[in-house]
Amino acid sequence: GAGVSQSPRYKVTKRGQDVALRCDPISGHVSLYWYRQALGQGPEFLTYFNYEAQQDKSGLPNDRFSAERPEGSISTLTIQRTEQRDSAMYRCASSLVGVNEKLFFGSGTQLSVL
């Protein structure tokens, strides 16, 4: 596609529900990154993939968070048993390969947990 696409754009859920956030990177981009951005803060690294392999998941806050990229393209970030503190903007980015290449960011998914 022309850019990084994230869906849904907005997600409102009740505490305790599971949510799945989708990221469709730029075609041909090897690396895919997930970030979380709270209001007034910089993006906080969550995890990243090269192709389908998850390279680093050290930024995932706890075991309720998981991510996958099974075919090396589209990625899903799943949050189980959501809590109010999970409310934030979740951003996906992709690059040709590696973080030192230009990252292209999607517009993000705004998650609100009530």
Added chain:
Amino acid sequence: AQSVTQLGSHVSVSEGALVLLRCNYSSSVPPYLFWYVQYPNQGLQLLLKYTSAATLVKGINDFEAEFKKSETSFHLTKPSAHMSDAAEYFCAVGGSQGNLIFGKGTKLSVKP
């Protein structure tokens, strides 16, 4: 561990004035450094990056940044601010584990 510190969460300048946004980094290895800009309701966009080829890096829209190893700084400047420069600016360092570590951001306001 690598980190960046952006001094000043808000900076306000008049149109036509110099823009200076400050960033200091911490890195145990030669760093890759970046400035990204975020306009309202949009994703982050790369302004410029430093990869050791030259200490003065030029980016889009007349922005530039100078890498100063002795000061561990990578400040962003623009000679003359435009109203369209109003946005949030993030400094970032390439992490040793392949991720990108961002600062907290500086919101730039431009007064007419």
